[in-house]
Amino acid sequence: MSEKDGGGQEVSRRDFLANAAMTVGLVATIGTAGVYGVRYLVPKAKVKKFVDVLVTNLKELRPGVAREFIDASGRKGILVNNNGQVKAFSKICTHLGCEVEWHQLKKEFYCPCHEGFFDADGINIKGPPPRPLDEFKVTVKDDNIYVALEEV
Amino acid sequence: MEDVKKDEGWIDKTLPVDWNKVKEEAVGEILPHHMKLWWYCLGGVPAVMFLILVITGMMLSFHYVPHPDMAYESVVKITTEIPYGWWLRSIHRWSAEIMIVTVSLHAIRVFATGAYRHPRELCWMTGAILLLLCFGLGFTGYSLVYTQMSYWAMTIGTGIAAKTPLIGSFLSRFMLGGEAIGEATLNRFFILHAAILPSITFLMVFVHIVLIRLHGVTEHLVGIQREVVKGLSRGDE
Ligand code: HEM
Ligand code: FES
Numbered sequence: 001m002s003e004k005d006g007g008g009q010e011v012s013r014r015d016f017l018a019n020a021a022m023t024v025g026l027v028a029t030i031g032t033a034g035v036y037g038v039r040y041l042v043p044k045a046k047v048k049k050f051v052d053v054l055v056t057n058l059k060e061l062r063p064g065v066a067r068e069f070i071d072a073s074g075r076k077g078i079l080v081n082n083n084g085q086v087k088a089f090s091k092i093c094t095h096l097g098c099e100v101e102w103h104q105l106k107k108e109f110y111c112p113c114h115e116g117f118f119d120a121d122g123i124n125i126k127g128p129p130p131r132p133l134d135e136f137k138v139t140v141k142d143d144n145i146y147v148a149l150e151e152v
Numbered sequence: 153m154e155d156v157k158k159d160e161g162w163i164d165k166t167l168p169v170d171w172n173k174v175k176e177e178a179v180g181e182i183l184p185h186h187m188k189l190w191w192y193c194l195g196g197v198p199a200v201m202f203l204i205l206v207i208t209g210m211m212l213s214f215h216y217v218p219h220p221d222m223a224y225e226s227v228v229k230i231t232t233e234i235p236y237g238w239w240l241r242s243i244h245r246w247s248a249e250i251m252i253v254t255v256s257l258h259a260i261r262v263f264a265t266g267a268y269r270h271p272r273e274l275c276w277m278t279g280a281i282l283l284l285l286c287f288g289l290g291f292t293g294y295s296l297v298y299t300q301m302s303y304w305a306m307t308i309g310t311g312i313a314a315k316t317p318l319i320g321s322f323l324s325r326f327m328l329g330g331e332a333i334g335e336a337t338l339n340r341f342f343i344l345h346a347a348i349l350p351s352i353t354f355l356m357v358f359v360h361i362v363l364i365r366l367h368g369v370t371e372h373l374v375g376i377q378r379e380v381v382k383g384l385s386r387g388d389e
Contacts, residue, residue, distance in 0.1 A: 037211060041214055
């Protein structure tokens with residue numbers, strides 16, 4: 001738009017197209033960066049959703065008995081009836097991630113990898129595991145046992 | 153609003169700036185023809201990269217934790233967990249690489265074409281300081297990730313500094329904040345990388361560009377000859 005173009009009044013097709021392309025490009029770039037930037041600075045906390053899933057019932061899971069289950073993303077858990085009190089834990093050992101087993105007589109969870117022990121409440125009592133087993137919420141309704149599992 | 157002149161709105165009254173003149177100053181400079189050749193314009197690339205680095209750097213520091221126990225973890229979190237963290241981190245990383253490469257090419261071009269000569273000594277000197285600042289930014293930034301590679305880069309970098317005659321041990325202790333790499337070192341590198349070096353760089357870029365605008369770029373015969381031979385001129389003088 002020099003003086004020769006008519007004092008900045010007329011805009012040639014070529015200039016118009018160039019300016020339009022430039023504007024679209026800039027708006028797209030800065031817009032994208034802006035949206036990404038805000039999402040980055042204000043991250044939404046991932047809201048975990050749980051659903052109660054029917055796993056078994058009290059006729060099957062008699063006192064002292066344990067039963068394995070798998071959640072929707074393939075992680076293994078274990079249901080235990082410890083003298084009428086039903087609890088569910090993750091089978092993943094909190095030490096280095098082996099699978100724990102329920103010992104019916106000793107009423108303990110045992111991890112064979114490095115001799116780790118957890119009691120019936122999932123508390124780490126012996127060996128290298130640094131913290132209790134992860135626990136699931138259990139609901140017993142009309143003798144049916146539901147475990148709250150994460151939705152995927 | 154009756155006393156406001158026809159073409160003078162609220163903004164013009166409260167901010168009495170002649171925007172046409174500003175525009176003319178900013179983008180209306182007449183340049184010699186050789187500036188159409190890209191390698192004469194390499195100085196602008198590190199300037200743009202620096203701007204991008206400042207913005208993305210500020211964003212990264214919202215989630216980065218400059219502590220030996222947390223640094224690497226926070227970088228992993230930025231890359232894998234925080235939305236678009238990987239995107240910002242990649243832009244910061246690649247802009248840094250491009251800045252170092254182009255600033256070096258720019259210095260080589262200025263040297264090769266003799267554009268450093270009188271009266272542009274100050275351009276050259278601020279430029280030399282900028283080159284060192286860029287390397288400093290690259291070195292401190294690389295160390296912040298706190299991987300094995302970062303650790304050994306810090307070890308080697310401070311080791312080289314320690315070999316400086318006379319002030320070597322002072323320099324290395326200043327960089328390390330002690331005798332060995334630790335909490336104090338990472339803290340120092342972070343403050344240098346995110347606050348001190350960028351501020352000085354910003355100032356230097358400003359002075360560098362003001363000096364260039366005051367002098368105008370060097371006229372080179374190469375450009376003119378090429379233009380005559382190849383008919384590159386648009387003939388709009
Ligand atoms: C962050 C780093 C730097 C930025 C942003 C920067 C920016 C610029 C810009 C925009 C120009 C205009 C001409 C051109 O693009 O070639 C320029 C010219 C110049 N730069 Fe740099 N520069 C930097 C580093 C350096 C370095 C490392 C040196 C040399 C040691 C240097 C020496 C010069 C000189 C002497 C000129 C004048 C060239 C001429 O008259 O043709 N600059 N700089
Ligand atoms: S993995 Fe279970 S004790 Fe080490």
